[in-house]
Amino acid sequence: MTTPEFTSNRDNFCYRHPDRQSFVLCQRCMRTICPECQTQAAVGVICPECMKAERSNRTPAQKRAQRQWGRGARSRGSIATVQSGRPLMTYGIIAVTAFVGLLQLVPGLNITGLFEFWVGYLFPELSGAPFQPWRLITAALVHSGIWHIGLNMLALWMIGRSLEPMLGRWRFLALYVLGGIGGSVAVGILSPGSATVGASGAVFSLFGALLVIGLHLGANMTGLFVLLGINLVIGFIPGFNIAWQAHVGGAVVGALVGLIVLRTRKREQRVWQILLLIALAAVLLVAVFVIPPLLVGAV
Incomplete structure (x- = not known):
């Protein structure tokens, strides 16, 4: 349950889905995001907009790592052949x-x-x-x-x-x-x-x-x-x-x-x-x- 003060504060709702209450913040922009908008990062989670910005700012080394070791590399014969990312x-x-x-x-x-x-x-x-x-x-x-x-x-x-x-x-x-x-x-x-x-x-x-x-x-x-x-x-x-x-x-x-x-x-x-x-x-x-x-x- 939440208090009226909490529910009346729009910062306590997902910025992309205003009808969804959440307690989780994007670690980049610190805006509230619901589970659907959360992407696991090295520490915490990030929102779709920050994820898009992060991907556009990747270094050549990071892009090369994604090509060689990413999940999509399976079809190219890379060693990354795990069906799921769960260890x-x-x-x-x-x-x-x-x-x-x-x-x-x-x-x-x-x-x-x-x-x-x-x-x-x-x-x-x-x-x-x-x-x-x-x-x-x-x-x-x-x-x-x-x-x-x-x-x-x-x-x-x-x-x-x-x-x-x-x-x-x-x-x-x-x-x-x-x-x-x-x-x-x-x-x-x-x-x-x-x-x-x-x-x-x-x-x-x-x-x-x-x-x-x-x-x-x-x-x-x-x-x-x-x-x-x-x-x-x-x-x-x-x-x-x-x-x-x-x-x-x-x-x-x-x-x-x-x-x-x-x-x-x-x-x-x-x-x-x-x-x-x-x-x-x-x-x-x-x-x-x-x-x-x-x-x-x-x-």
């Missing part, structure tokens, strides 16, 4: 990770111990531990606390909403999985005595891919550079107990996946894209199975 894979990953996080709280299940990664699980003859290679990716499902899982899922939600519709759901999932493996591989090689948990490697792969794609499109990536740099530096600060190796490994793998997708985004190059992603996964597995024993032998 369903992002939401699915968050839901699965949150469910596993709840299982971690159940006494006696020891989900953390079952899912965490330590390179010793790849070399039973050296460590005496059972051979469990799947831990390379299951480590991305468990976290060390509420803040750990909360910050990782927040970053996934923020980046996934933009990156998943751009890449497509299955490419996005492949990026996330390869990033998680890359983070575990980096920890296994650079810090073989450490066990690791968390989706940091997978999340940082999203940073890496978005950085490569954004630079290719000519976008201003200063903010992402700063954010990525801050997160990498935090991993080196004593007392934070963060596996910086996973951050670096995930970011590097993400950048490589972004480069592969960019170079093979045409429909006729799809087979090459799949083969290159499989080759990247093979390189990661070879590295983690070959390098740690060499390091142990050197010691």
Whole structure:
């Protein structure tokens, strides 16, 4: 219900549909708009007139990005083949990770111990531990606390909403999985005595891919550079107990996946894209199975 003072104020009605009451303002012109007139923007919503003005003032880089990555690019063989702009894979990953996080709280299940990664699980003859290679990716499902899982899922939600519709759901999932493996591989090689948990490697792969794609499109990536740099530096600060190796490994793998997708985004190059992603996964597995024993032998 609304007060007579509210209903008598014409500013509380959509400027394009004066009979429709609304509580939402266009973030550009600050006029009231109804749901039919609202277009989702990076922050808030904008009205049709501001949207028209924004499109007419786009830079060449923005126009090129729309041609290559927009929804209409599907018919031209671009990689943007998602039927809907909703990041369903992002939401699915968050839901699965949150469910596993709840299982971690159940006494006696020891989900953390079952899912965490330590390179010793790849070399039973050296460590005496059972051979469990799947831990390379299951480590991305468990976290060390509420803040750990909360910050990782927040970053996934923020980046996934933009990156998943751009890449497509299955490419996005492949990026996330390869990033998680890359983070575990980096920890296994650079810090073989450490066990690791968390989706940091997978999340940082999203940073890496978005950085490569954004630079290719000519976008201003200063903010992402700063954010990525801050997160990498935090991993080196004593007392934070963060596996910086996973951050670096995930970011590097993400950048490589972004480069592969960019170079093979045409429909006729799809087979090459799949083969290159499989080759990247093979390189990661070879590295983690070959390098740690060499390091142990050197010691």
